[in-house]
Amino acid sequence: MTYGGMYDVVVIGGGPAGLSGALWLARYGRKVRVFDREEPRNADTWAVHGYPGRQDIPPAEFRKLVRLQAVDAGAEYEPACVLRVSGEKDNFEVELDDGRVFGARRLLLATGLRDIIPEIPGLPDFYGKSIWHCPDCDGPSVKDCKVGVIGWGRQIAAFCMYMLTWTxxxxxxxxxxxxxxxxxxxxxxxxxxxxxxxxxxxxxxxxDGQVECAVFHDGASEDFDALFFHVASGPGASFPADLGCQADEEGSLEIDKDHETTVPGVYAAGDITPGSRLAIRAASEGVRAAIGLHKSLIGDDRRIG
Structure with a gap:
């Protein structure tokens, strides 16, 4: 193993939450390093919607802009796969799959979620273009359209009630x-x-990326303008569970007002915390977590009371 050095904060995950957190930690003068395996949840989506100042920007371009901003502020970024995380507050170890180990006083987990995508022939051809999973992001794209909703769990009816906002x-x-x-x-x-x-x-x-119909096993078919699916999703990585972070039945991590999890020194932001799954919300939470992390690292000699 090769020791890569000690950091104030190691951020795992380079999406809107992780990069925004790294940006602000760097602005506070913290030594911060981001590791990202570069397999984002929204890789197949054509645009990030509803982000102030950015009109339907492609996800890869959005991440590139925030990454450059974070690096310019002083953060370190590396595309890498984290193998395991261990330790405790002020003494965490982050091991990469190439054997390098980095130390960290604090951790920011921004590892996101993984969606279970229905295994239906043809679906990958339209995913992110006319088939989606997030109504908040893409619901406005299907106003008054005929939409099929793939799913069968207890929440599928509630999902449809939400979709009534648009059609x-x-x-x-x-x-x-x-x-x-x-x-x-x-x-x-x-x-x-x-x-x-x-x-x-x-x-x-x-x-050309536009779904037109679903063909059923008996040969019948039905035309649709778009499809959504709502099956299931789960944590994007096992690190929170490995560290002992408490989560609810849906896998969302419990956090306090500063975004610290139930494990001291471990913070979380983005889709792995309760709330909507929007890029703007993830970025905001990354900043809030960065503020909490910075405050936790302020020395006792600067504290009053």
């Missing part, structure tokens, strides 16, 4: 799975005339 032309597609719908959920779907189609989807068809 009432909705159909649930369970892809052969029996839907887990309580009576109240079924009543809501009936009230809004949202059908539930349980047929197995054989394939999705369209052209």
């Amino acid at each position: 009432d032309r909705l159909t649930i597609l369970t892809h052969g799975h029996p839907p887990d719908l309580e009576e109240k959920a079924r009543a809501a779907l009936a009230r809004w005339n949202i059908p539930v189609r349980e047929d197995v989807i054989d394939r999705l068809e369209g052209r």
Whole structure:
């Protein structure tokens, strides 16, 4: 093993949360290093929407801009895969898959989530262009359109109620799975005339990134202008669990007002914390975590009371 040095903060994850946190930590004069495996959740999405000052900027371009800003402020960035994290407050160790080890007084986990994408032939051809998973990000793109919603879990009806913000032309597609719908959920779907189609989807068809129809196993088909899916998602990395960070039943980490997890010295921001899954919210939380981290590193000789 090779020792790479000691840092005030090591940030794991180079998305909006991690990079924004690194930027502000660098502004505070903290020695900070970011490790990112560069496999972002929104890699297939054509744009980051609703970010003030940036009109539908491609995700890769957005990350590049924030990364350059963080590096210009003094942060260090490296595309690398973190293998394991161990230790305790003021003495953490971050080991990379090439055997190098870095020390850190604090950690900022910004490892995001991983979505379970339905294994349906044709879906990858349209994902990020006319098939999406986030209604907040892409709901405005389907105003008054006919939309299929792939999913079968208990939350699928609530997902559709949320989608009514933009369109009432909705159909649930369970892809052969029996839907887990309580009576109240079924009543809501009936009230809004949202059908539930349980047929197995054989394939999705369209052209040039635009989905046009779902073809079912029995040969029938139905036209759609767009599709969303809502199946499941999970933590983007096992580091929080390995360190002992407490999480809720959905995998979101418990944090305090300063974004510190239940493990002293370990902070978190972005999609792995409770709340909406938006780039702007992740960036904001990265900054809030950076402020909390900076304050925690201020020496006792500068504290009053």
